[in-house]
Amino acid sequence: MPQLPVEPAKAVSEILSRYHGDPARMIEILQDLQEIYRYLPKEVIEEVSHQTEIPINRIYHIATFYKAFHLEPRGETIITVCTGTACHVRGSFRTLDLLSERLGVKPNETSGDLKYTLETVGCVGACALGPIVIINGKYYGHMTPDRMDRVLKRMGIIEKYS
C-alpha cells in the first residue's frame, strides 16, 4: 500500500468544513477527496464515516453506485478512449488496441507503477470528432493508431515503452 500524499484525517476535516459538515453533500465531499487522492482510498472513506458519523456502509454504497468514483488507485495520466457507437464504427478499438500495447496496460486497468490508467467510456457526446481520446481532460479528435502514436511521442510516453 503506497503512502497517501495527504493525511486522511486532515484532508477530510478540511473538506468537511467547506460544506459546513453537512452530510447531505456527501457526493461533493467524495468528489473533492477524489481530487486529492485520484481515487477513494479505504482509509479516507473510513475517516469520512468517522467524522460525519455516517455509517460506513452508506458511504460505501454511494462510492460504489456512481461510476465517477474509483476505489482502486489510478494512474497519473488517465487516457480515456470513447467506444460509443459512433467512435466504434470509425475504428476506435484500433486506437484502444494500440494504446494497450504501447502502455502495457489492459483496457480499464492501471499500470503497476501507477503512471497510466487506460479506460473506455460509452460516449462523451463529441461524436462529430470521433474516434475521440481524452488524455488528462484534453480531447483529441479523429484519432487513428498513427495519430495516436504521434501524440504519445509528443507527450514523451512512447520512448519508454517501444
Next chain:
Amino acid sequence: MVKITIDGKKISAKEGETVLKAAQRAGIFIPTLCNNDAVKPYSACRMCLVEVAKNGRTKLVTSCDYPVEEGIEVNTNTERIQRDRKVILELLIARTGETPELKKLAEKVGVKEVRFKVRNFDDCILCGLCVRVCDEVVGAHAIGFRGRGMEREVVPPFDVENEQCLACGACAEICPVNIIDIFEHDGTRELPKWHKKSRLVACRVCGKYFATEEEIEMIRAKTGLPDEILYVCPDCREHNFTI
C-alpha cells in the same frame, strides 16, 4: 382521519398511514415480500403493487410506502395487478429458485408455473431486508449495497471482515430466500457471506452457547449490566433472577 376506498370498501385510515397498513387493518390481503414491521418500507420487491385512482386517473404504486390521501380509490386485485404481480414473482423465482417463502407467495398470487428458465443460483433478490435490519434494528451497519444495476449486491463495506458485525444472525433470520448461511460449530459462529467468524459465549449456569462475544459487548455498552447477568443465557436468567 382520512377516508379512502379499498376494493370498494369504505375505510377510515389514520393520517400519514400507508395504504398497505390501512388495508391490513381492514382485513384486506396484499401480498408482500420485502416488507417487515421491524423496518422501514423500501418498496423493492414490488409485490404489494396496487392501483390508485385519483382525479379520474389510475396508476400502479407500491402500497407499502404510499401514504393515504383523502378520497383515493384503491384496488388491490385488478386484472392488471394480477398480471404484473405474477410476472414479477416469476422473475424472482427464476432468479433464486423456489424457496419456501416464495412458494407460499406463489400460491397466494396464483403463479402456477414459472415461464422463465429457473437459474436456481440461490441468488440474492436485493430486497434489502438484511441491510435494513442491520441498520435499523441491530444498529451495527455492518452490511450494505454495492454497485448498481446488474452488479448490485449486498456486501460488508469493501467486502472484507469488519468489526461492526456482531454475528448476531438477524440478517440470516430475516432473509426471505435463505441465502445467508450461518454455521455454529466448536464454540464459533460463522457467516461466510460476510467473512465473519465469532467466538460464542457459554452460559455460566447451564454451559450452553447462547451469544457471540460481540453481542455481549454491545449489550454491555448499551445497558451497563454486570457480568453475572450478561454471561447467563436468557433461559437461566429467567430461573435465577427476577427483574
